[in-house]
Amino acid sequence: MRALERYRLRLRRKRFLWRAFRRRRDLSTVADRTATLAPDAILLFATLRNERVRLPYFLQYYRRLGVSHFLFVDNGSTDGSGDYLSRQDDVSVWRTEASYRKSRFGQDWLTWLLRNHANGRWALTVDLDEFFVYPFCDTRPLRALTDWMDGLGLRAFPAMVLDMYPRGRIDAHPYREGQDPFEILQWFDSGNYVISQNPTYGNLWIQGGPRARCMFADTPAEAPSLNKVPLVKWRRDYAYVNSTHMLLPRSLNQLYDRDGGEMASGCLLHAKFLSVLGEKVTEELDRRQHFAEGREYQRYARALNDDHDLWCRWSEKYVNWRQLEILGLMSKGCWA
Amino acid sequence: MGVGFIMLCHTALDRAAAVARHWARAGAPVVVHVDRRVPQDQFAAMQAACADVPAIGFSRRYPCEWGTFGLVRATQAAAERMLAYHPEVRHCFLVSGSCLPLRPLRELQTYLASHPDTDFIESVTTSDVGWTVGGLDTERFTLRFPFSWRRNRRLFDAYTRLQRRLGVRRHIPLGLVPHLGSQWWCLTRRTLSAILNDPNRPVYDRYFRRVWIPDESYFQTLARLHSSRIESRPLTLAKFDHEGKPHVFYDDHLQLLRRSDCFVARKIWSGADRLYDAFLNPLPDASRMAEPSPGKIDRLFAKAAERRRLGRPGLYMQSRFPRAGRENGRTAGPYSVFHGFSPLFENFDAWISKSLGLRAHGHLFAPGRVEFAGGDDVFNGALCNSAALRDYNPRAFLTNLLWSTRGERQCFLLGPADNLGCVPFMAGDSNAQISVVTGAWAVPLSRAQGDFSAIRREAARLQRAEGEMLAALDLPHAKASVRVWTLADFVENPMEAIQAIFDEINPRAPHRLTEVPRMVDLSGLSTFLQQLKNQGMLPTLVGDYASIDDMLSAPPERARPYLVR
Numbered sequence: 001m002r003a004l005e006r007y008r009l010r011l012r013r014k015r016f017l018w019r020a021f022r023r024r025r026d027l028s029t030v031a032d033r034t035a036t037l038a039p040d041a042i043l044l045f046a047t048l049r050n051e052r053v054r055l056p057y058f059l060q061y062y063r064r065l066g067v068s069h070f071l072f073v074d075n076g077s078t079d080g081s082g083d084y085l086s087r088q089d090d091v092s093v094w095r096t097e098a099s100y101r102k103s104r105f106g107q108d109w110l111t112w113l114l115r116n117h118a119n120g121r122w123a124l125t126v127d128l129d130e131f132f133v134y135p136f137c138d139t140r141p142l143r144a145l146t147d148w149m150d151g152l153g154l155r156a157f158p159a160m161v162l163d164m165y166p167r168g169r170i171d172a173h174p175y176r177e178g179q180d181p182f183e184i185l186q187w188f189d190s191g192n193y194v195i196s197q198n199p200t201y202g203n204l205w206i207q208g209g210p211r212a213r214c215m216f217a218d219t220p221a222e223a224p225s226l227n228k229v230p231l232v233k234w235r236r237d238y239a240y241v242n243s244t245h246m247l248l249p250r251s252l253n254q255l256y257d258r259d260g261g262e263m264a265s266g267c268l269l270h271a272k273f274l275s276v277l278g279e280k281v282t283e284e285l286d287r288r289q290h291f292a293e294g295r296e297y298q299r300y301a302r303a304l305n306d307d308h309d310l311w312c313r314w315s316e317k318y319v320n321w322r323q324l325e326i327l328g329l330m331s332k333g334c335w336a
Numbered sequence: 337m338g339v340g341f342i343m344l345c346h347t348a349l350d351r352a353a354a355v356a357r358h359w360a361r362a363g364a365p366v367v368v369h370v371d372r373r374v375p376q377d378q379f380a381a382m383q384a385a386c387a388d389v390p391a392i393g394f395s396r397r398y399p400c401e402w403g404t405f406g407l408v409r410a411t412q413a414a415a416e417r418m419l420a421y422h423p424e425v426r427h428c429f430l431v432s433g434s435c436l437p438l439r440p441l442r443e444l445q446t447y448l449a450s451h452p453d454t455d456f457i458e459s460v461t462t463s464d465v466g467w468t469v470g471g472l473d474t475e476r477f478t479l480r481f482p483f484s485w486r487r488n489r490r491l492f493d494a495y496t497r498l499q500r501r502l503g504v505r506r507h508i509p510l511g512l513v514p515h516l517g518s519q520w521w522c523l524t525r526r527t528l529s530a531i532l533n534d535p536n537r538p539v540y541d542r543y544f545r546r547v548w549i550p551d552e553s554y555f556q557t558l559a560r561l562h563s564s565r566i567e568s569r570p571l572t573l574a575k576f577d578h579e580g581k582p583h584v585f586y587d588d589h590l591q592l593l594r595r596s597d598c599f600v601a602r603k604i605w606s607g608a609d610r611l612y613d614a615f616l617n618p619l620p621d622a623s624r625m626a627e628p629s630p631g632k633i634d635r636l637f638a639k640a641a642e643r644r645r646l647g648r649p650g651l652y653m654q655s656r657f658p659r660a661g662r663e664n665g666r667t668a669g670p671y672s673v674f675h676g677f678s679p680l681f682e683n684f685d686a687w688i689s690k691s692l693g694l695r696a697h698g699h700l701f702a703p704g705r706v707e708f709a710g711g712d713d714v715f716n717g718a719l720c721n722s723a724a725l726r727d728y729n730p731r732a733f734l735t736n737l738l739w740s741t742r743g744e745r746q747c748f749l750l751g752p753a754d755n756l757g758c759v760p761f762m763a764g765d766s767n768a769q770i771s772v773v774t775g776a777w778a779v780p781l782s783r784a785q786g787d788f789s790a791i792r793r794e795a796a797r798l799q800r801a802e803g804e805m806l807a808a809l810d811l812p813h814a815k816a817s818v819r820v821w822t823l824a825d826f827v828e829n830p831m832e833a834i835q836a837i838f839d840e841i842n843p844r845a846p847h848r849l850t851e852v853p854r855m856v857d858l859s860g861l862s863t864f865l866q867q868l869k870n871q872g873m874l875p876t877l878v879g880d881y882a883s884i885d886d887m888l889s890a891p892p893e894r895a896r897p898y899l900v901r
Contacts, residue, residue, distance in 0.1 A: 139588040143607055152581060160654045191717020191740035192725075194732035195652055204657055213720040220728035227654060256657045260664040262647040265655035314718040328651045328739060334577045334644035336636050 006250075009200075013248035016239040019104065020111035026098040027073065027109055031086040034069065034117050041068035042142055044124045045113055047106035048072060050283070051128045052079040053276060056178040059088065061131055066141035067124065071117060073109045075100050100289040111239050118234035122146045125244050126230050126268065131182075132159060133321050134266035135332040148335060149233070156247065157231040158255040159266040162188050162329060163209045164318065165273045165310040174275045181271035187315040189213065190327045193226065203227060203246040203253035210310040215299040224296055228268055229255065264333030267324055273310065338445050339364050339522075340425035342414040344407065345433030346371035346400060348606035349382040352433030358616045360391035362441035365422040367414045368392060372399040372406075393417060403485050405544060407519075407551040412532060419529055426452065429522040434603040435572065436585075436615050444571075444599045448522070455527050455563045456571045458517030459556040477514040478505045481548040509536070509543050517556040520572035520602065523563075530562035531555065573598035573630050575637045578645055583637050587611055596633055597626040650739050650767075652732065666765040668739045671746040672841060673768060675805075676776035678749045680827070681853040685709070688747050691849060692841065697748035700737075701730065701755040716740035730757040738767075745841065752777050752798040752805070760808045768816035770809060771837050774802055775823035775878030779856060782864035792871050799877055806877075822879025827858065828887055858884060 037043075044067045051058075059070065070091040074082040075098075085093045096109065103109050114123055124142075126132060134145055134157070149157065164185035166173055173184045193208035204227050212223035228244045232252065239248050246253050257263050281300045284290055290297055316327070324330050341359050343366055345352040356366045368386070370379050379397070386392040395414040400406045411430060418428055427448045437444075462473045479499045483491040508514065523531075534540065540558065544550040559566060573596060575583040582603045585593060587610040593601055594614075604611055647656045649665025658664070677684050678699070688696040689709070698707030706721040708714075713721045717740030719733070726733045738746060750756075762768040777798040784791050809818050817840065819833070826833055835849055865881045868874075875881070 136586070136588060140586050140605075141607065144586055144605055147605060147607070148584060151584070152579070158654050189718035191736050192719045193653075193736070194729040195654075195657060196729065197657070204654060206654060210718070212725060213714075213718060213722075217720060217722035218724050220722075220725045256655045257644075257647065258657060258659045259662045260647050260658040261645045261656065262643055262651075262653075263655040265653070312714045312718055314714050314716055316718075328648060328653050331647075331653065331655050332640065332643065333655065334640045336583060336640035 005200075009248055009250055012241075013237070013239050016104075016108075016111060016241070016248070017115070017237065020108045020115060020239070023098070023103050023108040024112045026096040026103065027094040027112070028096065030074065030082055030093040030095050031091065032094075033089070033092045034071070037069055037117070037121075040121065042066060042122045042124065042146060043068065043118055044070045044126065045110050045118070046070070046072055046126055046128060047075055047100075047110060048077065048081060048128050049075045049100070050077045050079045050081060050280075052077070052081045052084060053175065053177045054128050054181075054271075055081060055084055057180060058128055058131075059091070060178075062124075063090070065132065065137065066143050071113050073106060073113070075106065100287075105243060105290070107240055107243065114234055114238070115236045119236040121234060122231065123234040124231050125240065129181075129271045129274075130161065130228075130230070130268040131271060132230060132266060133269055133324065133330070134159070135264060135321060135325065135330065135335055137266075137321055146231075146233070154264075155233045156229050156252045156255060157264065157266065159228055159230050159268045160193075160206055160329060161209075161226040161228055161270050162267045162324070163211055163226075163270045163272065163310075164188050165210055165315075167311040167315075168309055170273050170308070170310075171275045171278055181274055182269060182318060184275075185269075185271055185273060186317050187311055188318060190314075190316040190329070193329075194220075198246070198253075201241065201246045201248075201253050202250045203229075204256055211296075211299075213312075214308065214310055215296075215302075222295065229253065230268060231266075262331040262333055264335050265330045267321075267330050269318075338424075338426045339441075339448055340418050340422050340428055341366045342411065342418055342428055342430045343368045343433060343435075344371075344400065344410055344414070344430070345369065345382075346374060348434060349374070349378055350385070351604070351606050351612065353382050353385040354612065354616060355431075355433075355436060356386060356392050357389055358437065359441060360386075360389045363391075364441055364445075365391045365393070365418065365425060367395050367418045367421075369395045369400075369410045369414045370397055371410075372397040373401075393421060401484060401486065403481075403549045405541075405547075405550050408541075408544060408554045411551070411555070415528055416532055419525065419532070426525055427522055428525065428528050429571070429600070430520055431572065431600055432520070432602055434606065435520075435600050436602075436604045436611060437599065438573075438593055438596065438601050438615055439599050440618055447599070451567070453524060453526075454565050454567050455521070455523045455559055456567050456569065457521035457523060457556060457559050457563075458570045459515040459559055459566055459568050460517055461513065461515055473516075474514075475500075476516075476548040476553065477508060479548075480504075480506060480546040482546060485548075506543075506546070509539050511536075511561065512540070512543075512557055513560060514553060515556040515560055516553050517568070518570040518572070518574060519551045520570050520574060520600075521555060521559075522571045523555070523559065527559055527563045531558045534558070534562070571599050571628070573601040573628070573633065574603070575633065577637070578641045583640075585611065589633075590614055592633055592636065596628065596630045598628040598630055650735060650742075652735055652739075660764075665767065666761065667735055667767045668742045669745065670767045670769065670841075671738060671748075672837070673748060673750050673762065673770045675750040675770065676752075676773035676802075676823075677771070678751060679776045679779040679856070680773065680823075680830070681855055684853055685747075685749055687851075687853040691851065692745075692747070692838065694745055694747065697746065699751060699754055700733075700748040701726070701750060701758065703753060703755065707749075727755055727757075730755055731761050734758050734761070752802040756801060756805050759805050760811075763809045763811060763814040763816050763818070766815040766817075769837070769840060770816050770818045771833075772806070772809070772818070772820045773823055773826045774806065774820060775799075775875060776826075777802070778823065778865060778868075778875060778878055779858065779861060782861045788867070788871070792868060792873055795868055795875065796873055799873075799875065802877055822877060824879030824881050824883050827855070827884055830855065858888060 072093050074095045085091045165187050166184050189209045196205050198205050206227040207223040216223035225245050281297050284297045360366050395417045398406045398410045400410050485492045544554045584603050584605050586605050587608050646664050650668025685696040685698050695709035697709045704723050862881045862885050865875050
């Protein structure tokens with residue numbers, strides 16, 4: 001039975017890789033600067049659509065952490081995102097007009113890029129509104145983390161999505177291009193996350209936070225998953241299963257200690273609840289290209305229309321990674 | 337003059353070159369050994385970088401795989417070169433390419449000059465160390481290890497098992513007492529040349545070739561033969577984690593390293609620009625003669641190791657999700673559960689809050705609602721009062737509540753009508769104090785109006801739920817502190833029972849309880865119970881309810897003996 005199960009997962013992984021191979025024709029090269037990448041380059045992968053206003057800070061944030069090169073899939077942007085990106089020296093861009101949903105929500109395209117460019121390298125796969133925070137990220141660059149993981153033979157690093165929100169209405173604070181989104185989104189939920197184990201993939205399934213508290217309080221099983229594995233020492237036969245929530249082969253998901261100890265982990269600060277969310281929600285509801293028929297987006301639309309405040313009096317104000325560590329949302333593990 | 341450095345490098349050769357130049361320029365000769373497996377062009381680049389400093393030499397290169405004899409060969413070759421080319425050297429200091437000097441060379445020279453005959457080498461017998469990882473301590477010396485642990489782990493393990501089964505024991509050369517210790521040492525010229533020129537060296541070398549991790553035992557063992565004074569501690573600050581991997585130092589350790597007063601630290605991350613800048617270009621500081629004191633760094637790394645191994649009790653998060661039995665404390669702090677008290681007393685939670693000086697919750701697990709203290713709709717950690725969210729994962733609800741209120745004891749009420757899904761979990765939790773009055777559900781039912789058969793059904797349901805809960809509390813592995821009274825026993829002397837609970841919560845309470853919670857009127861209860869019985873339901877969990885009537889008819893002084901005392 002174990003062997004059968006393993007074989008089934010293997011077939012699933014092969015299918016994902018095959019899908020990625022078939023979807024490669026969706027992508028047309030806009031700017032490919034990957035030829036000169038160093039063997040130890042740290043790469044960042046993302047898909048985007050109409051995120052022009054978020055891009056400058058996103059690039060700035062990850063450059064400062066030490067990302068060597070960015071690889072983007074531009075899914076039919078009409079706001080100049082593609083042009084902006086193709087002008088950057090450390091960015092490669094591919095463009096596609098194909099369906100986001102049919103590409104496993106962009107994952108097929110990214111799997112293809114990962115397979116071709118990230119083999120043997122550290123790859124960080126994030127969304128445009130996710131900002132990676134790891135232990136000592138204020139004093140040690142990403143390279144320190146990946147070197148440390150190489151030394152211990154660790155292949156993947158987990159980071160839980162931490163939804164950040166403003167105090168008051170979401171559209172009350174307009175976001176300016178280049179601005180640090182966490183000047184506006186200063187708050188988060190510190191201790192209402194629920195965890196269960198996923199026996200098939202061996203990962204932890206985490207739900208909770210302000211979205212579960214305010215938008216899914218009556219149907220908690222539908223609340224979005226918050227567990228992610230954004231940083232992986234990639235091999236060409238790896239594949240993400242569902243967004244970056246889990247990976248195949250399954251052993252890559254074993255990122256938690258089951259004997260009481262703590263392994264190292266980080267957070268992805270989630271800058272979703274910015275003023276720009278309003279336009280996004282309207283657009284995405286029209287496109288119907290999102291997971292579970294855009295269930296989440298319907299809730300967002302309702303939350304935006306009502307005079308909704310995600311903030312509550314037990315909301316925590318963000319300070320730094322040490323605060324997240326003390327609150328038990330992430331851990332240094334044995335890194336000191 | 338006095339000290340010379342032997343440097344073993346295999347990565348980050350540019351950093352190694354910078355450190356070698358630093359020492360050589362300060363007046364200490366350096367012999368560099370570069371791993372044979374490093375590509376020739378990188379080696380050539382390092383040689384070129386050191387070409388202008390004559391005090392840096394390069395020894396013959398050997399492949400240095402971790403755990404093999406190659407490291408010892410490399411050290412021997414470099415040491416021979418050092419002794420031959422630099423007759424002025426009195427002490428040989430073995431360092432790696434990722435070491436960094438923390439104090440000026442002059443201070444090290446002065447320190448060694450004041451200990452002219454001392455060998456600084458950690459050297460302890462196998463029976464004295466607990467730090468070997470992998471369970472191999474004595475067997476390092478009595479078995480053979482021809483296979484690489486890094487590359488052929490299975491073969492390594494299989495061959496070790498086979499030797500154990502066959503009872504193979506290697507003969508340890510006469511006169512040798514196996515010692516272990518840190519790979520990094522500082523030996524006197526006399527000891528080092530005695531080791532290298534020992535007439536038995538071929539025998540020893542042949543023996544150590546098949547010992548596991550000989551770089552941690554070769555010099556450590558042989559120094560015991562030749563040294564006149566061993567100081568069994570390394571001068572190099574090097575810390576290892578729970579898996580035996582060296583801890584790495586980064587820019588943010590700068591102050592910690594400064595204050596450690598150690599001479600050399602390992603291992604430094606090759607990207608730590610600030611550390612290399614600070615220590616290779618030291619300020620013209622007044623020379624101190626402080627002894628090395630790595631205590632603070634020891635504590636930092638010991639804490640990290642503990643965090644990795646034991647974690648924080650009661651925390652469930654993305655990288656800590658212990659299986660049952662391995663939690664190291666199921667919850668974050670002690671808490672008290674009062675089951676069956678709320679039907680007996682008016683506003684019992686408010687009374688607890690007042691008497692114990694804390695915030696007590698109502699029925700946290702009530703059907704359809706969450707009664708946080710003070711009727712709040714959110715609580716610490718932004719826990720929400722949605723019953724659907726709570727019932728989605730009641731255990732996570734409880735552990736989250738206790739984690740977010742660390743340091744503040746939580747009390748809450750429970751009853752047989754509540755969601756009792758957490759009870760088995762609490763029963764196995766040594767932080768839980770569970771006090772149960774069984775059959776208390778009968779009190780509100782005795783006053784209920786309406787169809788008696790519906791009331792009877794409700795009574796049966798509650799009694800069954802309570803029975804299941806008691807079974808869960810009674811399991812042999814239960815760790816919680818559990819007290820159970822039947823309703824009849826409890827009402828006979830409620831304050832004594834409550835006093836016992838409070839004494840456990842706060843053993844150093846200054847005085848006994850003076851204010852008493854108001855008990856509800858129990859008249860009519862025994863009639864109701866008899867009626868239940870007549871209808872065919874046996875209220876077993878209430879106890880001997882005839883005694884309730886006796887108590888109610890007794891004079892009030894008897895019912896409250898605690899006030900008299």
